Amino acid sequence: MKKDIHPETYRTVVFKDISCDESWIGRSCAPSKETSKWEDGNEYPLIKVEISNQSHPFFTGKMKFVDTAGRIDKFNKKFAKFSKNS
Numbered sequence: 001m002k003k004d005i006h007p008e009t010y011r012t013v014v015f016k017d018i019s020c021d022e023s024w025i026g027r028s029c030a031p032s033k034e035t036s037k038w039e040d041g042n043e044y045p046l047i048k049v050e051i052s053n054q055s056h057p058f059f060t061g062k063m064k065f066v067d068t069a070g071r072i073d074k075f076n077k078k079f080a081k082f083s084k085n086s
Contacts, residue, residue, distance in 0.1 A: 013045045014038055015052070022054040 007029040014036040016023045025038060032045035 017052040017054050
């Protein structure tokens, strides 16, 4: 393994799955401008994720559409002219 390629700035952070509003604490070196108060009363950097094992259909067994950045609306606008109702 190569030396000096891993970051040394790992710190405790709060991860938050924004699609199901679940949070957990872990360690990461990812940058964050937001903070969150955890159950122990301390503030930690907050890292928001769009999907995790708490919301992914493979782990939950439920299908759920996660529309990030309006992809579904964009698709519907693009193909509206091919609709039978038009």
